[in-house]
Ligand code: HEM
């Protein structure tokens with residue numbers, strides 16, 4: 341994942357869905373370390389709420405988005421109309437395009453594209469990805485589904 | 488394996504249950520307890536390590552120093568607190584640990600990896616009933632850097648290897664409410680050299696299986712669907728983990744030991760106070776925690792069983 345690092349910003353607001361929360365928190369920790377002030381926000385339910393959060397950000401803020409494509413695009417649009425420029429907004433595309441699902445039964449890391457069920461390529465068990473994310477394995481833990 | 492009732496560390500001190508930092512300072516500082524199940528549990532541990540080594544032992548190279556310190560510490564503790572069963576001799580850097588219960592000995596030159604065939608924590612863990620975890624205390628948090636884990640309550644050592652304390656706890660519902668887990672982390676970071684703290688964690692297991700790793704959930708998780716009003720007392724076990732946190736003085740890392748005890752409900756209900764406390768705890772358990780602990784699937788049967796027993800004994804709450 342490319343790092344979000346723009347040197348002339350001092351403040352970052354991170355929008356995230358519940359599923360990406362641990363990734364977003366990890367990212368917030370990294371941002372804080374390089375001196376940015378950080379705020380992590382769970383993706384608001386209404387457009388109004390999101391707009392309010394965006395408009396109360398101080399000058400020199402950046403927006404970081406973790407989420408599925410649809411909701412990410414909504415926030416991106418709102419941020420643009422709230423006056424952020426394109427290079428102040430960063431969408432964590434890698435989280436959507438190449439997510440990794442850690443098979444809790446055989447430990448194989450599977451390439452997955454969403455939080456939908458999937459079948460492990462190695463042990464063929466049906467798995468449900470969770471929001472338990474390991475920065476060490478760069479993968480989400482996937483639990484077996486028992487019928 | 489169910490333990491004898493007298494040795495069972497019953498966890499509930501109040502009638503309601505909420506996550507809390509229920510830790511207390513231990514004097515003297517200990518990581519290990521030997522129970523009557525020693526031989527059986529050590530045998531089971533060794534079978535698991537033999538059959539599934541990667542599932543049960545993991546380490547990062549950075550943990551080696553603390554592993555040495557933990558092994559020496561555990562052997563010294565055993566020799567001191569259980570001197571009729573264990574002894575430790577030292578000549579310079581040469582050590583000889585004797586386990587008289589097993590009729591075995593371990594010889595090693597301290598911090599010389601060529602003197603041992605397994606990693607230090609993997610050796611130490613084979614002599615104690617506890618699972619052993621090393622949490623490295625780094626400037627940016629506590630990280631899980633090594634572990635010998637044979638009896639986990641539904642988690643995977645491989646997955647959490649290298650992870651930071653707070654992220655390890657992501658699956659626990661409500662763990663971040665009121666900043667709980669950050670406070671616990673701060674508490675751990677303030678544990679002083681050679682100090683040990685103890686807390687109890689509880690859950691429920693169907694059958695008396697100690698080895699319930701996430702990796703085999705597909706096999707043992709199904710048992711939760713087999714609980715009926717007829718077999719609750721026999722199948723459902725209260726699972727208690729006595730967890731201890733010890734600050735290793737040389738490396739400044741944390742040795743986290745987990746001793747798991749199981750007691751069938753049929754045995755537990757012999758004690759009236761325990762019966763009452765378990766009943767109120769289960770009754771007031773929030774849905775998300777019941778779900779997380781896997782109790783939701785048989786909660787009705789469980790409550791009915793406890794109510795029926797209370798009635799039969801003529802007990803009121
Ligand atoms: C430093 C060593 C510790 C390690 C390595 C550790 C690790 C874990 C792991 C792996 C789980 C299971 C998570 C899952 O479901 O995947 C867990 C659960 C939990 N931990 Fe920790 N933990 C530690 C210390 C503590 C301490 C000191 C506390 C509280 C004071 C605590 C509170 C909890 C609670 C409340 C749960 C949920 C248990 C349940 O409801 O069954 N942990 N921990």
Ligand SMILES: [Zn+2]
Pocket residue numbers: 443444445446447448460461462463464465
């Ligand atoms: Zn698999």
